[in-house]
Amino acid sequence: MLDNKPEVTSELEWMLQNSQVDDGMLGEALVREYYASIYHLAISILKDHSKAGEVARETIHQAVANRHRYWGETRLRVWLYRIAYQKCRRLAGLFISQKAGDAISLDSTTSGSPPEREEEGERLWKVIVTSGEKNRLPMLLRYVHNLPVREIALVLQANERTVHSRLEHSRQKLKDLGLSAGQPVPAQSNPHYEIEDLISEDLDGILPADANSQDRARLADHLLECEPCKKHASDLAVLDAKIRQSFLAHSPIPTVREDEFHQALAATHGQVNHSGQNKRLSISVREISFGALAILALLMVAWYNGSLGPLSEIIPPPAFESTATPFSLAGATSVPRAAFTATPERSASLAEPETEIQQTPTQKPDSDPSQAAVIFSDFAEIPETGEDPYAWKNSGPLALASVLMHLGWDGSHADLISALQPSLDDVNVMPYEMVDYVEANTAFDILLRVAGEIALLKELIQAGIPVIVEKGIDMDSVGWAGHYAIIYGYDDSRSRLLIVTFDNGRPVSSDISYRIYEREWRAFNYTYMVVYPGKSADEVESILGDQFDASSNFSYAAERASYEIFTSEGRDQYFAWMNRGVSLT
Structure with missing residues (x-):
């Protein structure tokens, strides 16, 4: 399990958002703080050490290269995990079909435990590794990386209720094993998961998303005062502790050797120097963004009022060439992906009657x-x-x-x-x-x-x-x-x-x-x-x-909308502008 020491995020977030901080210095700080945990997440999904190291290095490089996109809406760890998860999904696919015991290394470290406890742990672990990626990944992020449901949802790009449902589904399957109940919660259990916290998490799965604070407080008071509910939460705490122990025994976060750290640092410095991003303007990214938006707004107002010429004379249309070939079903094994042709003339047939x-x-x-x-x-x-x-x-x-x-x-x-x-x-x-x-x-x-x-x-x-x-x-x-x-x-x-x-x-x-x-x-x-x-x-x-990748999909959508802005008019052009904005936010 991850160490429960406070994250050094405030300083790293400041470095990430401060354009005067050298990229190499930022990359080194991210490697030392997050490389091991990103590597563990990657190897849990990919089951390949070299690919996991590649994902960890590329994640940190992408974080440095896209530092202007991090505005502190989530914890830095969550932002990095989300990048790493997307890269893992590209390499291995979101749904990985594995044999039992092949999803994560089964090298047990439970020697010295009573035989009945070892047998119980093995039965529990077998259920975990055969539960499928959709159910196992939320458990991994919850019990090993200490993320609450809200942050797990951000990493996996899923709804909070969906994550909660998958965790509850996994817990229920483990309960059905008939594990011994009533055992005290081990002393080494993460204090982040006290009974009150477990009850609070249950609220996320019970209350509607728009529930107000009074509704939440009333239900929380009931759950804390109701003896059956407290008993349920206590049993849940015991089960959660067993799940965490099972992950610790079979999938501990590896200690990254010093030479691996140096390799990651060297790769980060090399990528930074190659990209030419080690020197940035002293002006903040937010100021650049707001300034660009203000200039664009002024141009649009001037164009709308007719004081400027056609839009294509102000900003030349992008060169977006279609590579589509004529489609024929006979003998074809795939269909051309591009469905629209880049031509500077507007097609009169767009005005065909709705009838x-x-x-x-x-x-x-x-x-x-x-x-x-x-x-x-x-x-x-x-x-x-x-x-x-x-x-x-x-x-x-x-x-x-x-x-x-x-x-x-x-x-x-x-x-x-x-x-x-x-x-x-x-x-x-x-x-x-x-x-x-x-x-x-x-x-x-x-x-x-x-x-x-x-x-x-x-x-x-x-x-x-x-x-x-x-x-x-x-x-x-x-x-x-x-x-x-x-x-x-x-x-x-x-x-x-x-x-x-x-x-x-x-x-x-x-x-x-x-x-x-x-x-x-x-x-x-x-x-x-x-x-x-x-x-x-x-x-x-x-x-x-x-x-298939969400970020690539939105990038393509923005590019397509940019082209359509210059090749459409009236309501079609309005929707093209809207689509570009939606795809970039």
């Missing part, structure tokens, strides 16, 4: 394999969910439920609506809410990304993976609004996507031209969600390529 959308709930598209790939016939015949005057706002839950049921989920449309929109006043469901529900309540995996492309949709459909998208729609009764849809096929002979939307609870299968669809999709930064079983994780990552 081009043709609702054809019973008509089957052309099934010629060289022109179409209609994989999911069941989506064209989704059963009625019942006429509901309020269902116009339920497109998200209805779409998600339909995809989950297609994958074998035993729930219903009503289950999703009651969970995601329990009140009639709730007229909106955000994509992250749908992600949280799938992660916490189903056995499936879900990925939320932006900057989607027609070619990517085709490739996912070819792989047998339906896609949920969020796009704009003009509704006569309420005006313009956001709406979720399911992409279940396409027809290249007519350049149309096959989609399912919900009209007051009634599923409607229709088709829409690629151009009209992309225009409506732009309003939501081309957002899409992919739901899939765990066995398809490698295939999904292969299809998405660089877009």
Whole structure:
């Protein structure tokens, strides 16, 4: 377990944010303070010493290179762990299929313990290493690296409730082993996890995210005064202590040798000198950022008032060249990733009338394999969910439920609506809410990304993976609004996507031209969600390529929006500006 001494973060945070501090000095300080713990996190995921060392060194180098991005919103340790976790995921994938006992070294250090305690520890450890990455990583960060649920969620880029649910799921599996209860909490247990702290953590999983301080205080008082609740917390403290002891015995943080430290320091200094970043301006990063924003705002105001020429004369458009090749399904093994062509002229066809959308709930598209790939016939015949005057706002839950049921989920449309929109006043469901529900309540995996492309949709459909998208729609009764849809096929002979939307609870299968669809999709930064079983994780990552990584995905989205700013006008240009801002924040 990590040493519980106070972190030397205040000085390091000051060094990180002070542009006058030399990069080499900052890198050396980060290596000495955090190299060992980052290395341990990496080797716990990658199971390879050389790769773990590479991740630790690259994490510190990236932290130094991107020091201007750290503004102190989280602890420095959490920020570094998040960088390291992203690098590990690129190397090994988020879901790693391992044999029992292969996830972490099983070299036990429990000699001298009573035989029954050793047997209990081995049974507990076997459950830990076979629990899967999604459940094991939160335990590792919780019991070895001493992170609370909130910070674990930041590292793993997950919802707090999801992390809490995974920890509770793991604890319950360990309780089912029938471990001896009532043992005193070992003296070496981390004081960070007293009973009151465990109860406080339970509140994060009980209370809604918007609960006020009075609600929290009332529930905390009850849990501290209620004897059954205190007994539960006491048993939980004993179990937590056993889990930490098991991690200590089988996966202790290694002592980094002095030569490894010197190697890391040399690599950090070499990278800093190579990047030419060892000398910085004395002006603060915040001042540079605010100054640049102020100049941009003045230029935009002047351009809007007509005192400047066209935008393309003020700032030349970026050189963004498409490498797309013509798509042909016959004999193809993959679909070209680029779906838009870099051309300085605006396409007049963007103004095609919205009436081009043709609702054809019973008509089957052309099934010629060289022109179409209609994989999911069941989506064209989704059963009625019942006429509901309020269902116009339920497109998200209805779409998600339909995809989950297609994958074998035993729930219903009503289950999703009651969970995601329990009140009639709730007229909106955000994509992250749908992600949280799938992660916490189903056995499936879900990925939320932006900057989607027609070619990517085709490739996912070819792989047998339906896609949920969020796009704009003009509704006569309420005006313009956001709406979720399911992409279940396409027809290249007519350049149309096959989609399912919900009209007051009634599923409607229709088709829409690629151009009209992309225009409506732009309003939501081309957002899409992919739901899939765990066995398809490698295939999904292969299809998405660089877009599988969240940071790379947002960088690409910002680049794409920058291009569209110069190649669109009117409302389309407004959404392009918005997409760039959203992708950079």
